[in-house]
Amino acid sequence: MTTDYDKLIEQEKAEAKQICSINGDGSPQCAAAWDAVEEVQAAASHVQSKEKKPNSLQSYCADNPDAIECRIYED
Amino acid sequence: MVSKADRVVLIGVGGDSGCGKSTFLRRLKDLFSKELVTVICLDDYHSLDRKQRKETGITALDPRANNFDLMAEQAAALKSGQSIQKPIYNHETGKIDPPERIDPTPIVILEGLHPFYDKRVRDLLDFKVYFDLSDPIKIQWKIQRDMAERGHSYDDVIRAIESRRPDFSAYIDPQKQHADVVLQILPSELPEKKDGTKKIKAAMVQVEGIPNYDPPYLFDRAISDVCWKPNFPNSDPELTFCYGTTDYFGRPASYLSIDGEFAPDDSPELEQKLRNTSETRFGELASLILKHTDYPGSRDGTGFFQVLIGLKFRSIYEALIAQSLAAAKV
Numbered sequence: 001m002t003t004d005y006d007k008l009i010e011q012e013k014a015e016a017k018q019i020c021s022i023n024g025d026g027s028p029q030c031a032a033a034w035d036a037v038e039e040v041q042a043a044a045s046h047v048q049s050k051e052k053k054p055n056s057l058q059s060y061c062a063d064n065p066d067a068i069e070c071r072i073y074e075d
Numbered sequence: 076m077v078s079k080a081d082r083v084v085l086i087g088v089g090g091d092s093g094c095g096k097s098t099f100l101r102r103l104k105d106l107f108s109k110e111l112v113t114v115i116c117l118d119d120y121h122s123l124d125r126k127q128r129k130e131t132g133i134t135a136l137d138p139r140a141n142n143f144d145l146m147a148e149q150a151a152a153l154k155s156g157q158s159i160q161k162p163i164y165n166h167e168t169g170k171i172d173p174p175e176r177i178d179p180t181p182i183v184i185l186e187g188l189h190p191f192y193d194k195r196v197r198d199l200l201d202f203k204v205y206f207d208l209s210d211p212i213k214i215q216w217k218i219q220r221d222m223a224e225r226g227h228s229y230d231d232v233i234r235a236i237e238s239r240r241p242d243f244s245a246y247i248d249p250q251k252q253h254a255d256v257v258l259q260i261l262p263s264e265l266p267e268k269k270d271g272t273k274k275i276k277a278a279m280v281q282v283e284g285i286p287n288y289d290p291p292y293l294f295d296r297a298i299s300d301v302c303w304k305p306n307f308p309n310s311d312p313e314l315t316f317c318y319g320t321t322d323y324f325g326r327p328a329s330y331l332s333i334d335g336e337f338a339p340d341d342s343p344e345l346e347q348k349l350r351n352t353s354e355t356r357f358g359e360l361a362s363l364i365l366k367h368t369d370y371p372g373s374r375d376g377t378g379f380f381q382v383l384i385g386l387k388f389r390s391i392y393e394a395l396i397a398q399s400l401a402a403a404k405v
Binding site: 008009013015016019020023025027028029030031032033034035036037038039040041042043045046 | 132242
């Protein structure tokens with residue numbers, strides 16, 4: 001299960017804009033709402049840098065480490 | 076796991092989100108086997124969840140959104156070799172999840188927005204690193220991260236930075252005066268890159284008198300305020316490497332700076348002029364840069380100094396372990 005960060009970021013951003021238009025740009029509520037956007041964006045970029053999709057050989061070898069293409073003897 | 080007799084070395088890594096902390100942590104993990112290192116993200120000590128912060132108008136940067144009593148208590152427990160039940164802040168849901176058990180390892184890293192804010196936590200730390208990102212580069216990096224990757228507009232990036240700025244200046248930025256080593260990321264005065272982005276001048280400021288730390292310097296410790304323009308064929312013609320002494324918030328300090336970009340292949344020659352790198356073998360610093368040219372900052376002082384700070388931390392760690400072994404023998 002992966003989170004749809006793009007959707008989450010869009011939601012937080014829309015909320016921030018709304019909160020800021022009600023409370024004013026300098027308000028603490030506006031700051032907290034943009035801070036929430038920042039937090040979700042940071043989380044998304046950390047996930048992205050961690051999750052490089054394995055290529056087909058890597059996923060095949062994860063499932064079949066004994067296959068001839070996948071054996072590595074560390075000697 | 077550490078037995079009671081062993082020494083747990085605590086390191087604090089501070090700075091705003093997106094300042095290069097996580098790249099630095101990746102570089103530290105290249106130096107130590109993962110069994111040795113535990114990373115604690117200090118967001119786990121949020122006392123208010125995302126919804127509560129928005130309702131009360133308190134950002135995560137605000138000390139009121141963080142539980143420093145619990146942070147201090149658990150940092151002390153880890154340092155004395157005890158396991159803790161650490162809360163988990165879930166960045167996806169914005170909620171505080173049930174706690175998990177953390178067993179201390181020989182190195183515990185406290186990483187986040189407020190590692191040096193509370194005196195009790197600060198005094199437990201054996202080494203304190205702060206990442207000080209200047210505004211023009213903060214904007215540039217956020218644009219690269221948020222605009223290119225996620226369709227954020229330029230105005231949104233600026234608004235997000237502006238609205239967080241008062242709390243950042245009040246609570247996060249002042250912590251740098253407590254750090255042992257500060258990595259400053261500044262805009263270079265050299266001409267912009269072809270894509271219109273600014274080059275970086277990175278400066279590593281180290282205060283005097285850090286326990287078990289022998290500051291690195293260029294050429295000769297006795298000669299301060301010296302610069303070297305190496306003139307490598309594949310690097311900036313203006314690439315400049317400097318060393319000098321300075322005053323950092325009333326504390327005597329020295330600094331190293333690298334202005335401009337270099338080809339990673341030139342890093343062995345850059346490091347040759349550097350003394351006190353705490354390498355265990357000649358060329359280790361350059362080989363660590365060359366091992367991961369994919370990490371951001373590998374072509375400028377950002378990555379170079381991240382690796383150097385890592386090497387310096389390793390020598391602090393080894394000195395502390397040697398002291399505790401010697402004490403155990405008596």
